């Protein structure tokens with residue numbers, strides 16, 4: 035059966051001499067894996083479509099018994115070319131697609147998640163928009179969509195408000211206040227303003243966040259919190275290749 039899908043390229047893998055296997059995240063069916071035959075030959079016009087982060091439209095032959103479908107043709111919807119001139123933004127976009135790839139193992143359509151990805155890539159490729167904020171918005175909303183929304187308002191033990199900040203222990207996704215927390219080697223202390231920012235990012239629409247007022251140290255804590263929290267829920271995110279590059283940029 036011939037099917038059509040709108041999708042973002044998550045990753046590609048060379049196959050044989052001239053083919054590629056492409057993993058996509060589509061609006062219609064969620065995760066979608068295609069084999070594109072002959073696409074690496076010099077005559078192929080489709081090659082440029084299959085860069086990770088590209089927003090494309092594909093036509094493919096679908097077989098319900100297989101998890102690998104056959105690519106027929108495709109066209110570019112948005113190349114987000116603004117990313118290519120900016121290494122930081124390109125790295126953040128790669129982290130977005132790689133994190134999404136690790137988050138959606140099963141093939142299931144989730145149109146809101148697809149739209150979040152497309153909107154976030156579009157913001158990231160616009161240089162007038164703060165890049166880290168565009169990324170954080172994506173990451174916190176991805177967690178919400180997956181059902182892992184962080185609870186940053188109250189201590190998980192005594193339920194006191196965390197206005198003064200809270201600590202996240204290694205291997206935990208629960209915050210504890212200063213009174214309840216037993217200091218451990220690897221715990222992260224997250225200050226009140228950072229928790230408030232995470233709450234705002236996670237709870238509001240893009241037009242209400244756009245920019246945050248955190249200093250350099252607070253921004254680093256926010257990054258640390260996001261990843262530690264995420265590793266707890268999405269174990270395989272630890273092995274992301276783009277994370278190494280991200281750490282060099284945002285240390």
Ligand SMILES: [Zn+2]
Pocket residue numbers: 189190191192193194210211212213214215
């Ligand atoms: Zn407490």
